[in-house]
Amino acid sequence: MGKRGAVLLLCAALLAAGGCASRESSGGTGQTYLVYYSALSNQQSESAVAGERRTLSGGQEAVTALMDLLLSQPQSAGLTSPFPSGLQLLEWQLEEGRLHLDLSDHYYSLSGVDLTLADACLALTFCQLEDVDSVYVTVEGHELPYRTTQQLSMENILLAGGADEPMSLGVDLWYLKPGGRALSVERRQIVKTVDQTLVQAVLAAWADGPEGELLSCLPEGSQIRSVELQDGVCVVDLSQEYIDGLPRSEQTAALTVYAMVNTLCELDGVEAVQLYIDGEPAPAVGGLPLDRALIPDTSLSETGS
Structure with a gap:
């Protein structure tokens, strides 16, 4: 689909105001979402991440379907999945607006920029769901001790990327x-x-x-x-x-x-x-x-x- 379907992440302030991604029904069937990927390898991009519009097939549950898309390679040129090969979603639970994702130990390999981008893509993708306000990520049941923020939301994503934003x-x-x-x-x-x-x-x-x-x-x-x-x-x-x-x-x-x-x-x-x-x-x-x-x-x- 090229870059036509990609929407650039503008800045954290716009995300907090709901200016980048609209809420969708958590049912998922036939719904269209922005699935976020790394755009750092695209020298023409003004943003660290970008969203690609994808429609879930009938009968798919939204959380697992979106996770499958995040772990696959995007269709748009210049975007890449920020997640390590072999990463799996072990379990998930949604309670009082917090989506708990428990991932396999491959997530331990991420640090620095790679971890920042992966966290951002998870939060930006899943916080579009109507019932999801934040994303809580663990690895085989354990928090990453070196992550500064354990509960990820649109308000605390440490990314901006517009041409006029740091x-x-x-x-x-x-x-x-x-x-x-x-x-x-x-x-x-x-x-x-x-x-x-x-x-x-x-x-x-x-x-x-x-x-x-x-x-x-x-x-x-x-x-x-x-x-x-x-x-x-x-x-x-x-x-x-x-x-x-x-x-x-x-x-x-x-x-x-x-x-x-x-x-x-x-x-x-x-x-x-x-x-x-x-x-x-x-x-x-x-x-x-x-x-x-x-x-x-x-x-x-x-x-x-």
Whole structure:
């Protein structure tokens, strides 16, 4: 159906006012709903998620039918399901306006932006049902302890996405552990301003450094000249101070570089990172192949002690 049937998520304020999705009967048979998917890989989209109009077949129960659609791939170009392969709805219960969805342990694999988008798609899709005011998600009966909000509704979805609205979302930022022998993740809530792309916002937040005990991975004096996404490769242009300031230890230098690579590759649509220095492709530094696109290496969080 292309993008004709897709309606962009405008902003959280409009959603709270009921301006994006209308209520439908919870019976579901023959009803048409907006089923929400990730739009981050669509560089033409002005929103993090988008809704695709789908009509339920006769005899289908609305909750299970909508969940089946959420877990399948959308029909619209540029949209993708934000849910991990193999995820299943184990059980659901609707009580006093709260829809409790108990999901399989595949949901544990989501974090940062991916978790934010998945939560948003669940809330925006199911809160269209006439009797559903909020969505409560558990994984095999347990809450996700690192989720800031357990009960999801249109009022508290941490997303906006219109051209004139900021977008707030959770991200995973990679930094050095004390001692410089391994990496670790700091979960952060950031705001993408209207004049930033998502990769710009995430890289700027990362460059600000960690808020806790982890160590910054941007060498002192380094400047980020530009960052843009090109066909799945995030091209980052840095100043000469970045190369000059890398640690002398090859292991620590590699961790410093991959902290940036892993952070950017957390984003949907980013498969690798290519570094430039003052507008030219970065040279190899010792054993570090900075002269080529680098793919993420999440095993670095387990190295060292």
